[in-house]
Structure formats: structure tokens, C-alpha cells
Amino acid sequence: MAEPARQTEAILEVRGLHKHYPLTQGIVFKKQVGAVRAVDGVDLDLAAGETLGIVGESGCGKSTLARLLVHLERPTAGVIRYKGEDITKLSGRALKAVRRNIQMVFQDPYTSLNPRMTVGDIIGEPYEIHPEVAPKGDRRQKVQDLLDVVGLNPEYINRYPHQFSGGQRQRIGIARGLALQPEIIVADEPVSALDVSVQAQVVNLLDKLQNEFGLSYVFIAHDLSIVRHISDRVGVMYLGRIVEIGKDAEIYDHPTHPYTQALLSAVPVPDPTAREHRERILLTGDVPSPANIPSGCRFRTRCWKARQRCAQEVPLLAVPAVFRDDRSPAAHDSACHFAEEKHVVPLEPGPVT
Amino acid sequence: MTAAPASFEPSPALLEVRDLHVEFRTRDGVARAVNGVTYSVAEGETLAVLGESGSGKSVTAQAVMGILDMPPGRITGGEILFQGRDLLKLKEDERREVRGREMAMIFQDALSSLNPVLSVGEQLGEMFVVHRGMSRKDARNKAVELMDRVRIPAARERVGQYPHQFSGGMRQRIMIAMALALEPALIIADEPTTALDVTVQAQVMDLLAELQRELAMGLILITHDLGVVADVADRIAVMYAGRIVETAPVHDIYKAPAHPYTKGLLESIPRLDQKGQELYAIKGLPPNLLHIPPGCAFHPRCPLGRDMCRTDEPPLYDVPDGRGSACHFWQEAHHG
Numbered sequence: 149m150a151e152p153a154r155q156t157e158a159i160l161e162v163r164g165l166h167k168h169y170p171l172t173q174g175i176v177f178k179k180q181v182g183a184v185r186a187v188d189g190v191d192l193d194l195a196a197g198e199t200l201g202i203v204g205e206s207g208c209g210k211s212t213l214a215r216l217l218v219h220l221e222r223p224t225a226g227v228i229r230y231k232g233e234d235i236t237k238l239s240g241r242a243l244k245a246v247r248r249n250i251q252m253v254f255q256d257p258y259t260s261l262n263p264r265m266t267v268g269d270i271i272g273e274p275y276e277i278h279p280e281v282a283p284k285g286d287r288r289q290k291v292q293d294l295l296d297v298v299g300l301n302p303e304y305i306n307r308y309p310h311q312f313s314g315g316q317r318q319r320i321g322i323a324r325g326l327a328l329q330p331e332i333i334v335a336d337e338p339v340s341a342l343d344v345s346v347q348a349q350v351v352n353l354l355d356k357l358q359n360e361f362g363l364s365y366v367f368i369a370h371d372l373s374i375v376r377h378i379s380d381r382v383g384v385m386y387l388g389r390i391v392e393i394g395k396d397a398e399i400y401d402h403p404t405h406p407y408t409q410a411l412l413s414a415v416p417v418p419d420p421t422a423r424e425h426r427e428r429i430l431l432t433g434d435v436p437s438p439a440n441i442p443s444g445c446r447f448r449t450r451c452w453k454a455r456q457r458c459a460q461e462v463p464l465l466a467v468p469a470v471f472r473d474d475r476s477p478a479a480h481d482s483a484c485h486f487a488e489e490k491h492v493v494p495l496e497p498g499p500v501t
Numbered sequence: 502m503t504a505a506p507a508s509f510e511p512s513p514a515l516l517e518v519r520d521l522h523v524e525f526r527t528r529d530g531v532a533r534a535v536n537g538v539t540y541s542v543a544e545g546e547t548l549a550v551l552g553e554s555g556s557g558k559s560v561t562a563q564a565v566m567g568i569l570d571m572p573p574g575r576i577t578g579g580e581i582l583f584q585g586r587d588l589l590k591l592k593e594d595e596r597r598e599v600r601g602r603e604m605a606m607i608f609q610d611a612l613s614s615l616n617p618v619l620s621v622g623e624q625l626g627e628m629f630v631v632h633r634g635m636s637r638k639d640a641r642n643k644a645v646e647l648m649d650r651v652r653i654p655a656a657r658e659r660v661g662q663y664p665h666q667f668s669g670g671m672r673q674r675i676m677i678a679m680a681l682a683l684e685p686a687l688i689i690a691d692e693p694t695t696a697l698d699v700t701v702q703a704q705v706m707d708l709l710a711e712l713q714r715e716l717a718m719g720l721i722l723i724t725h726d727l728g729v730v731a732d733v734a735d736r737i738a739v740m741y742a743g744r745i746v747e748t749a750p751v752h753d754i755y756k757a758p759a760h761p762y763t764k765g766l767l768e769s770i771p772r773l774d775q776k777g778q779e780l781y782a783i784k785g786l787p788p789n790l791l792h793i794p795p796g797c798a799f800h801p802r803c804p805l806g807r808d809m810c811r812t813d814e815p816p817l818y819d820v821p822d823g824r825g826s827a828c829h830f831w832q833e834a835h836h837g
């Protein structure tokens with residue numbers, strides 16, 4: 149699970165992915181006056197059996213990225229290669245076949261399930277679209293098996309979503325995602341709507357399913373602790389771009405991008421003793437609007453290290469020159485001209501029990 | 502402000518809630534949302550009330566503020582003593598005087614708590630017009646002052662803007678400014694940072710803590726996030742199924758929880774500094790308030806549950822160092 153991703157075959161490759169939503173003015177004669185650059189040049193690889201976590205604040209484009217990956221939106225530019233084949237240009241039957249293999253789990257288990265359908269119909273609906281996966285006679289049995297796999301009682305097949313709690317509904321959403329035996333699951337904030345005690349149950353379930361079915365996950369969340377728990381590699385997004393990406397220990401224990409450092413230092417640690425030993429980086433101001441992205445480095449308006457060069461030159465996502473000959477964990481991709489390593493997460497935690 | 506054992510019952514208590522019971526009449530029966538909550542807050546103290554959804558933490562706060570929807574809600578017992586006066590015995594107009602002037606509330610969702618068709622200046626100034634009888638012009642100047650105080654940049658230029666023109670973090674600052682306007686003795690903040698991003702959350706929490714220290718207010722911080730609590734609270738009260746199951750100074754509870762529910766909660770959160778194997782998960786689901794289990798409400802999910810737990814409701818046992826735990830077997834939870 150923890151092998152470096154680059155040596156193994158990438159099941160999903162994303163290059164230069166952009167999604168711009170045009171801003172128009174005028175009612176009869178619409179003219180474009182600008183664009184919301186929700187996703188603005190994302191590169192990433194997902195290896196088979198790997199979990200890639202994507203973290204970022206609201207508005208950074210992580211949900212748009214998820215929708216692009218499962219082809220709910222068409223990108224403005226860029227390619228998404230699934231097993232070497234660019235899926236952004238596909239349509240009709242070829243697209244349908246690819247979609248079967250990339251499924252999504254949504255954030256809100258209250259609105260992503262149709263209240264007028266039974267659980268059996270919800271989980272079985274993918275089979276209507278892809279009848280080759282399960283012939284009609286087998287479907288009920290398949291749905292019951294899925295309910296069992298996600299830890300729900302198979303007898304609940306005729307119940308409606310409102311008869312379930314939030315955690316149980318999310319299990320239904322996961323069962324629906326699994327129905328077509330996909331290889332990749334894109335989960336967009338799958339546990340953020342759940343209570344703490346239930347969150348852990350769902351995270352454990354996702355872990356178990358990955359081992360059982362050899363799934364690859366793209367796990368999108370704003371909660372850095374959960375992302376670390378579940379991910380092999382983590383990418384940090386800011387204003388439509390990945391600013392730092394690497395193995396979980398590289399990002400959490402050896403961050404080199406100032407935004408990652410600020411983000412990590414702001415996470416409340418549930419341990420008052422550990423809190424006293426750490427440095428807090430308080431960012432000033434708010435995230436700029438994606439319709440008006442700063443020139444050069446997009447983080448420079450909130451960065452305490454920003455200099456002239458940051459306004460002129462866009463930093464590339466690569467191993468920074470300072471660390472290039474280094475074998476330390478700090479040598480991972482980071483889009484900053486002035487990258488330096490900084491420990492922000494206290495290394496010696498006070499044990500809870 | 503470290504909570505020494507002796508300050509467990511700090512005096513003089515600013516607010517004392519005693520054995521409060523609240524229920525809701527619903528079509529399906531009576532939902533018992535609050536079942537005998539007792540807590541107190543001293544001047545300048547921060548009490549965190551921690552619980553999951555449906556634990557009764559917000560309902561208790563609404564009862565204290567006097568903004569509970571009645572009906573369907575009903576306060577069926579208990580006292581809420583604020584500076585020695587029982588708020589539940591006051592008339593509505595007297596209650597109104599207390600609210601705003603003496604105690605104020607900050608809500609989770611700033612966008613829906615602010616009026617979208619009034620400028621923030623008008624909304625902030627309204628406090629002074631209504632409670633202090635100021636002129637509109639003076640009230641507007643006061644509004645600018647308040648916005649400066651919560652560090653909204655360019656306050657004078659932005660005072661005429663509308664809520665949608667502010668970012669989430671700025672709107673929450675406006676909510677804080679509004680709560681502080683009349684310098685109340687007590688502030689109740691109900692999930693003040695839940696809707697915000699981590700970097701903004703840290704800014705807002707810091708601001709709130711700083712203003713609280715400056716004005717020596719009592720603060721009740723309602724949250725489900727154990728991390729936020731660790732940063733600012735003096736004491737914690739953990740709620741489950743409408744009761745307080747554990748109360749302790751903040752440092753102690755993280756080091757050695759004395760209730761299996763608290764313990765389970767602490768173990769079930771993934772940590773930033775560790776990559777664990779499997780997360781500990783509390784089995785089962787939070788109780789349905791229409792059918793709270795008899796005895797200890799937590800027993801169906803509890804690893805320590807025994808026969809006694811099914812029949813006898815545990816009182817809040819005294820735990821050394823000024824703590825309390827509503828578990829028959831707290832010693833096991835505490836030391837085991």
C-alpha cells in the first residue's frame with residue numbers, strides 16, 4: 149500500500165486539467181467578461197490500489213476536480229487518461245464503459261439519495277444502465293450482498309432513505325458506488341457530514357473495502373487528520389491548483405510549501421499539551437476569488453515569504469532546486485520559489501489513554 | 502486561567518443551570534432533548550459543551566437564551582440562574598432586557614443569521630438604537646468602531662455593505678461584533694467556526710478568545726469538535742442523550758477521560774501527527790430521543806456495559822480533582 153506511486157503503473161493520469169466557467173454580461177447579447185477558473189492546471193497520477201488524498205479549503209476547486217474525474221463535467225482543457233486512454237474526448241458507448249470503472253461517493257447522504265426510491269432501487273439503479281454487470285434475475289441478490297458488504301442488514305432492502313441515520317445513508321451511497329465493481333472510487337467529502345463517532349465507522353469501512361476489492365481511491369476532504377489517516381499520498385490544493393504533493397509523511401512531517409505549513413498549523417489538535425508546543429501560523433485575509441487569480445504565485449497575497457519574484461513568475465510543481473540532490477523526505481513536489489522545510493505538527497504527541 | 506481543582510465550582514457563578522429538562526412534542530411522541538442538565542459558568546471562564554448532533558447541547562443553550570421555540574418545545578423542570586435571578590420566572594419583556602444587554606449568542610451560520618436586505622452597519626447599529634436610544638448617525642459610528650474591534654479591514658468603507666459582500670470569516674466576525682455590541686456578561690457561541698475553513702477558523706477562534714479575555718466575559722462554547730475545544734476552553738462538559746456525562750478541566754479530560762463515551766470519542770478521531778491502523782469506532786448509533794434507553798443511555802454502545810447499567814441511571818459521580826462522571830464504572834474507564 150505504501151509503495152512509491154511513480155514506479156507502479158498509474159491507473160489514472162491527469163495532465164494540465166482546466167475547468168473554467170464563463171462569466172457573462174448582458175441578456176440578449178451575451179458577452180464573456182471573465183471566467184471562474186475553478187480548476188486551473190492540475191497534474192496528478194493515481195496508482196492502482198492507492199489512495200490519493202486531496203485537501204484544500206472551500207473554493208479551491210477540489211469538488212470540481214472530483215466531478216471532472218468521474219466525467220460529470222467536461223474539462224475546458226487538459227487530459228484525463230484512464231489506463232492510457234484519454235477519456236475527456238470519449239462519448240457514447242466508449243464513455244459509458246469507462247464510467248462504469250470510475251464511480252463517485254457524494255458528500256451529503258441526505259440529498260444524494262432519492263427519498264422516493266427504496267434502498268434496493270437506489271443501489272440497483274446502476275444495473276439498469278449497465279445490465280451486463282448483473283442480469284435482471286440476479287439483481288436483488290446482488291443488492292443484498294452489497295448491503296451486507298457495507299455493514300447493513302440485507303433485510304432493509306425495501307426501506308426508504310429516511311428510515312436510516314446519516315452514517316447508514318452514507319453506507320448506502322458507498323454500496324451504490326460499489327455496485328458496478330469499479331476500479332476507482334472518487335469520494336468527495338464522504339464523512340464530513342457525519343458525527344465523530346460515526347465518522348470512524350465509515351472510514352474503517354472504506355479501508356476494509358479497499359483491501360477487499362483492490363480499489364483505488366481519490367479521497368477529497370477538508371479535514372487534514374482524516375486525509376492523513378486514509379491516504380498513501382496527499383495533494384494540497386489552493387485556488388484551482390495543486391501546490392504540494394507527496395507521500396503522507398512527506399506532506400505532514402516535512403511540508404515545504406508555506407500554504408501547507410499554514411494549513412497544518414491551523415488544525416486544532418485535540419490535545420492541549422501538544423498544542424502548547426507548537427507554532428501557529430496565522431494567515432491574514434481570505435482566499436482570493438477564482439475569477440480574479442493573482443499573477444505569478446497564486447498564494448502570494450497571503451504568504452509571509454512573498455517577494456518580487458512571486459508576483460512575476462509562476463512556480464512550477466516540481467521538487468524545489470534546494471532539495472534536488474537531497475534524499476530527505478523534504479524532496480517532493482512543491483510549487484514554491486522559496487520552499488523550505490518546516491515542522492509544524494508536533495512529533496511527540498501526548499498519548500490519549 | 503488554568504483550572505485548578507478548587508475552581509471546579511468557581512464563585513460567583515455568572516450562570517447556573519440546574520437540573521434542566523426540555524422536551525419536544527412531535528407527531529411520533531415526546532422527544533426528551535434535555536434530561537437534567539446542570540452546569541455553571543463563572544465570570545471570565547470558558548465552558549465548552551461538547552456533544553454530537555441530538556445530544557441536547559444547542560437546546561440547552563436556546564433555553565438559557567430564551568429563544569427556544571415553544572411549542573413544540575417545553576421546559577418541564579429546572580432553574581436557570583443568571584446573576585442570581587431565575588430567568589425562567591421572568592416575564593417576556595424582562596427576559597428581553599437580559600437578552601442582548603446581558604447575554605448574547607453567536608450562531609453557526611452567519612449568512613442565514615444576518616438580514617440580507619440591511620447593510621451590516623444598520624444591523625450592528627440597531628443594537629444601539631434599540632437598547633441605548635442612540636441616533637442613527639451615532640449608531641453608525643459605533644458600528645464602525647465595532648467592526649474595527651473585530652478587525653475587519655477598511656471598516657469605514659465597508660459599513661454600508663450587505664452581508665453577501667463579505668466572506669464567511671468576515672461575516673462570522675460581524676456576528677461576533679453584534680454579540681459584543683452591548684458588552685454582555687455572557688456569550689453563548691453555538692458552533693461558531695464549524696462552517697469555516699481551518700485557516701479562517703483559527704483566526705476567528707483566536708479573536709473570540711482574545712475579546713473574551715479582554716472583556717472578562719463568561720463564554721459557553723458549544724461544539725462537536727474536540728480539537729477546537731482543546732484550544733480555548735477552561736472546562737469541558739460532555740453531553741450525551743440530553744445529559745452531561747462527564748465534566749472536567751480541559752487538560753485532565755484529554756489525558757484521562759473518566760467516561761467510556763468521552764474515551765471512545767477521543768480514540769475515534771484520526772490524528773494529524775499519527776497514521777494509525779484501524780480507527781477505534783464507537784459501535785452502534787446515537788439514541789433516538791423518542792426512545793432513550795433506560796438506565797444509562799449509553800449502555801447499548803458501551804464496552805463496559807453490565808446488567809446494572811440497563812436498569813440504574815448513573816448519577817454524576819465525583820471524580821478526584823473536581824471532576825464528574827456519570828458512569829457506574831468510571832474507575833474502570835478512568836484507569837483502565
